Amino acid sequence: MRFIKIFSLAVLINLCLVAAAQTPVIQVLESGKKVSIRGLSVVNDQVIWASGSKGSVARSTDGGKNFTWTTVPGYEKNDFRDIEAFDDNTALIMAITEPAAILKTTDGGLTWRKVFEDTTKGAFWDAMNFSYDKSNKLAGALVGDPIKGQIFYALTFDAGETWERPHAEAHKNIPAVAEGEAFFASSGTNVILFDKEDFHPTLYAVSGGKVSALWDMFTWTKYPLPIMQGAQSTGANSLAINSDYSRGVVVGGDFTKDTIGSNNCVLLEFSNKINMSTPQTPPHGYRSCVIYLDKNNLLTCGTSGVDISKDGGKNWELISRESYHVCQKAKKGKAVFLAGSNGRIAKLVW
Numbered sequence: 001m002r003f004i005k006i007f008s009l010a011v012l013i014n015l016c017l018v019a020a021a022q023t024p025v026i027q028v029l030e031s032g033k034k035v036s037i038r039g040l041s042v043v044n045d046q047v048i049w050a051s052g053s054k055g056s057v058a059r060s061t062d063g064g065k066n067f068t069w070t071t072v073p074g075y076e077k078n079d080f081r082d083i084e085a086f087d088d089n090t091a092l093i094m095a096i097t098e099p100a101a102i103l104k105t106t107d108g109g110l111t112w113r114k115v116f117e118d119t120t121k122g123a124f125w126d127a128m129n130f131s132y133d134k135s136n137k138l139a140g141a142l143v144g145d146p147i148k149g150q151i152f153y154a155l156t157f158d159a160g161e162t163w164e165r166p167h168a169e170a171h172k173n174i175p176a177v178a179e180g181e182a183f184f185a186s187s188g189t190n191v192i193l194f195d196k197e198d199f200h201p202t203l204y205a206v207s208g209g210k211v212s213a214l215w216d217m218f219t220w221t222k223y224p225l226p227i228m229q230g231a232q233s234t235g236a237n238s239l240a241i242n243s244d245y246s247r248g249v250v251v252g253g254d255f256t257k258d259t260i261g262s263n264n265c266v267l268l269e270f271s272n273k274i275n276m277s278t279p280q281t282p283p284h285g286y287r288s289c290v291i292y293l294d295k296n297n298l299l300t301c302g303t304s305g306v307d308i309s310k311d312g313g314k315n316w317e318l319i320s321r322e323s324y325h326v327c328q329k330a331k332k333g334k335a336v337f338l339a340g341s342n343g344r345i346a347k348l349v350w
């Protein structure tokens, strides 16, 4: 009897260990600063950059053990809602408004230089994304809220040194931006630029508000998204595309009712057209960011918690009720980090 008890205890412990190994755990690395972080860029398993309110930027070069925080001089009141880092020295940060601006550092964040700015009244920028083009140059795209019914976007072909605003008039039949349709600046992940081999460069962005859609901003095609919409606080917040560009996932919802766990996720399949479907078990609330961890595993986070999917987005499992705005995986590496309000930065152990 006693043997059986000990034996079954051992079995139980083993089962628990197996279960623990399978469920990712979120380990908080930093918290307590009165800074809301929405920009996160992970270069590799060691180099992590984050940006947020009150002109704040944080950087770690030791895998998150030690973060150095700085306030960018002259931008103490600005909110840097997106950051794109290329290595431990080079990064771009995006101030959303007044002024809407992009600053660049090449010395690890010691000094920043303005590379692009828009002082137009009402200018509000949402996100940027970069991709190596065929000649291995870093091309990038920036998306902002529509001004006078025109989507704002800008492109760079030299790693953010100079930016150009394409003349939208050059394109015929640009779909109309709906009244109350705009882009969210919630995690810097609602725009993706990619240059698939044997393929045209592609720029996708997902809009939200009264209308939520997937925009192909090179062919100028607008695909309605089957996701919550109709109010200013609703719609798509984030788009992720897998490594062979065959599938994608969109997340969002209503940030003012962040526990609604339906109509908050769309699965995309790209062929000569775009197929859209919705998950069997959606994420458990409003989500502002989604990323692929690998082919089938995905992570999504928002103010009401964090979910993972192990089946390409069909079913989502809540792993934490803690609030996070953004998650990112190392571009070269396996490490995954999350960040949110109160200067919180965490690591996903998976």
Ligand SMILES: *[C@@H]1O[C@H](CO)[C@@H](O)[C@H](O)[C@H]1NC(C)=O
Pocket (backbone or CB within 6 Å): 066, 067, 068
């Ligand atoms: C953390 O980084 C700062 C700035 O680089 C450095 O001065 C400090 O010694 C580091 N602390 C630890 C514990 O590594």
Ligand SMILES: *[C@@H]1O[C@H](CO)[C@@H](O)[C@H](O)[C@H]1NC(C)=O
Pocket (backbone or CB within 6 Å): 041, 084, 085, 129, 130, 131, 189, 191, 192, 193, 239, 240, 241, 331
């Ligand atoms: C651009 O976005 C994609 C998809 O979110 C991401 O995988 C990639 O790392 C981003 N590029 C850069 C340079 O941050």
Ligand SMILES: *[C@@H]1O[C@H](CO)[C@@H](O)[C@H](O)[C@H]1NC(C)=O
Pocket (backbone or CB within 6 Å): 269, 270, 271, 275
């Ligand atoms: C898209 O949907 C159509 C019709 O449901 C289906 O025949 C086709 O195989 C789908 N394409 C992909 C890439 O899933």
